[in-house]
Amino acid sequence: MTYCLLLAAFAGRAQSRMDVMVSLSNEPVVLDQAMNFENTQVTFSQVRIYLSHVEFYQGDSLIAKDNTHAYLIDLADDSTQHLSFGFPLQGADRVQFLLGIDSASSTSGAMDQALDPMYGMYWSWQSGYINCKIEGTFPGAGQDFQLHLGGYMAPFSAARQCTLRQKGISGYSDTQVFRLRLDLAPLIGRIRQENRPVHVMSPGANAVAYSKLIADALMLMP
Amino acid sequence: MSKRIFFSIIVLLALASFCFTGKALWQIPSGWPEPVYNFKKNALDSATIQLGRMLFYDPVLSSDNTISCASCHSPYNAFTHVDHALSHGIHDRIGTRNSPVLVNLAWSRSFMWDGAVNHLDVQALAPLENHLEMDEKLPNVLKKLSVQDRYLMLFKSAFGSEKITGERFLKALSQFMLTLVSANSKYDKVMRHEAEFTEAEAKGYALFKQHCASCHTEPLFTNHSFQNNGLEPDTALRDTGRMKITGKAADSLKFKVPTLRNIERSAPYMHDGRYTNLQMVLFHYSANIHSSPTLSASLKNGIPLSEPEKQQLLAFLKTLTDKDFLNNKEFQYPRQNAGNK
Numbered sequence: 001m002t003y004c005l006l007l008a009a010f011a012g013r014a015q016s017r018m019d020v021m022v023s024l025s026n027e028p029v030v031l032d033q034a035m036n037f038e039n040t041q042v043t044f045s046q047v048r049i050y051l052s053h054v055e056f057y058q059g060d061s062l063i064a065k066d067n068t069h070a071y072l073i074d075l076a077d078d079s080t081q082h083l084s085f086g087f088p089l090q091g092a093d094r095v096q097f098l099l100g101i102d103s104a105s106s107t108s109g110a111m112d113q114a115l116d117p118m119y120g121m122y123w124s125w126q127s128g129y130i131n132c133k134i135e136g137t138f139p140g141a142g143q144d145f146q147l148h149l150g151g152y153m154a155p156f157s158a159a160r161q162c163t164l165r166q167k168g169i170s171g172y173s174d175t176q177v178f179r180l181r182l183d184l185a186p187l188i189g190r191i192r193q194e195n196r197p198v199h200v201m202s203p204g205a206n207a208v209a210y211s212k213l214i215a216d217a218l219m220l221m222p
Numbered sequence: 223m224s225k226r227i228f229f230s231i232i233v234l235l236a237l238a239s240f241c242f243t244g245k246a247l248w249q250i251p252s253g254w255p256e257p258v259y260n261f262k263k264n265a266l267d268s269a270t271i272q273l274g275r276m277l278f279y280d281p282v283l284s285s286d287n288t289i290s291c292a293s294c295h296s297p298y299n300a301f302t303h304v305d306h307a308l309s310h311g312i313h314d315r316i317g318t319r320n321s322p323v324l325v326n327l328a329w330s331r332s333f334m335w336d337g338a339v340n341h342l343d344v345q346a347l348a349p350l351e352n353h354l355e356m357d358e359k360l361p362n363v364l365k366k367l368s369v370q371d372r373y374l375m376l377f378k379s380a381f382g383s384e385k386i387t388g389e390r391f392l393k394a395l396s397q398f399m400l401t402l403v404s405a406n407s408k409y410d411k412v413m414r415h416e417a418e419f420t421e422a423e424a425k426g427y428a429l430f431k432q433h434c435a436s437c438h439t440e441p442l443f444t445n446h447s448f449q450n451n452g453l454e455p456d457t458a459l460r461d462t463g464r465m466k467i468t469g470k471a472a473d474s475l476k477f478k479v480p481t482l483r484n485i486e487r488s489a490p491y492m493h494d495g496r497y498t499n500l501q502m503v504l505f506h507y508s509a510n511i512h513s514s515p516t517l518s519a520s521l522k523n524g525i526p527l528s529e530p531e532k533q534q535l536l537a538f539l540k541t542l543t544d545k546d547f548l549n550n551k552e553f554q555y556p557r558q559n560a561g562n563k
Contacts, residue, residue: 106340107341108341109263109264109343109344109392109393109396110341110343110344110389110392110396112387116387116388116389117344117347117360117388118361118364118387118388118389118391119388120359120361122347123347124348124350124351124352124360125338125348125352126339126467127340127344153468203469
């Protein structure tokens with residue numbers, strides 16, 4: 001009985017969070033700073049990404065479902081890269097989330113907090129959220145890229161369901177942290193191959209393809 | 223008297239005049255379908271409606287502070303832009319489409335001629351950020367509003383705090399636009415047995431039901447679908463309509479069926495305003511249909527109409543004019559805007 005009470009007490013005190021890191025290969029991305037990439041350099045001017053519907057599992061069992069509808073990760077604001085949850089994550093070995101915003105939310109009009117259209121992540125010329133905004137240049141090559149990846153209508157729904165696994169967090173430490181890393185190297189490599197400005201500013205096959213590339217580059221770090 | 227006290231008095235007077243009309247803020251006209259808009263997510267109240275009305279008429283929404291919503295949506299013309307085939311925005315930039323009427327919006331599932339916008343709450347973003355129209359950014363609009371005492375007070379009255387967010391801004395505009403209900407034309411009075419059609423109007427109504435009602439369905443006089451109504455494509459504008467949004471060839475040259483309510487006052491007509499009067503519209507349907515793969519099935523053979531039949535149809539269409547709506551002072555320029563910065 002006493003053992004169970006102690007267990008409950010420790011579980012209640014535990015705080016959990018997910019730290020999001022955006023990197024280019026092994027280097028953290030810093031906005032407006034030239035970064036080496038293969039034989040050239042790349043500068044990112046904007047990296048903003050929505051994550052939503054975050055859930056944690058142990059095996060096939062749902063441990064916790066985050067109540068926050070969506071998070072806007074913005075490299076220009078460090079505070080947005082640390083997501084705090086009000087529940088413990090002991091034993092969690094899988095995280096599931098949507099990279100982007102679900103279709104229902106894109107048809108629900110003006111929403112608040114991270115989904116407020118004032119953050120510039122909602123298209124004005126047509127409805128729907130922009131799941132990812134990634135912009136930058138290859139200064140030496142005179143090539144720029146502007147990816148505004150969105151679209152909620154089939155067959156060009158660009159939001160991607162992501163499931164990432166790692167070993168469960170054991171013990172009764174006060175802080176339980178998932179470390180999510182997005183490596184932009186595959187995306188940048190793909191853009192560089194185009195050898196011309198790349199502008200994807202509307203829903204379509206290109207938005208879906210680039211969104212998949214980004215989703216596939218997400219991983220959990222130990 | 224300090225500026226804040228002055229504006230507080232103005233705001234309170236405006237709200238008081240709104241509150242004591244004794245009328246419900248919104249009700250479904252008798253016999254009409256349920257609205258599509260989810261009022262539970264944006265329940266109407268006087269203060270928010272008044273805020274939306276102030277915003278609607280305020281050119282501060284445009285990048286050079288010259289163009290308001292009302293610049294292209296005039297209340298006297300069923301909230302469209304009279305005598306302009308294509309509207310113009312800041313710096314006289316000419317747009318690409320005719321401004322649609324703003325009426326009975328609570329029943330619309332989509333907005334704009336191509337249905338690009340799927341919810342009323344976000345419709346205002348389209349003209350606000352369009353380079354040819356208001357050419358502004360939402361965050362900048364909010365910044366401009368936040369330095370005006372009257373708007374801080376209006377937002378506080380509406381939402382309980384002075385915090386100005388995109389969501390609040392958009393929902394306030396929605397609330398005002400939702401009040402733009404037109405349901406008291408002569409046609410409506412006839413349907414309620416409060417008036418009678420003339421002989422010409424009655425014959426026109428019969429023709430309307432036979433030839434037009436499949437798309438311009440009563441009582442909203444639109445079925446909100448997208449149709450290719452046989453307009454020859456404009457080689458300058460090259461507007462593919464709904465296909466621009468869906469990417470589907472089957473949607474080529476399809477545009478949203480507009481309401482015919484107050485049609486007498488909302489010239490010019492069609493998505494590009496090519497027809498300056500209703501006679502030209504009827505000529506189009508009777509003798510000028512352009513055939514294409516996506517042409518509406520009901521127009522394959524046009525709508526053959528004799529001259530007397532055209533006159534009767536026109537007589538009926540004029541019964542859709544709602545003078546109560548067009549002259550309703552509660553929809554017009556709020557005099558509190560005058561001279562205030």
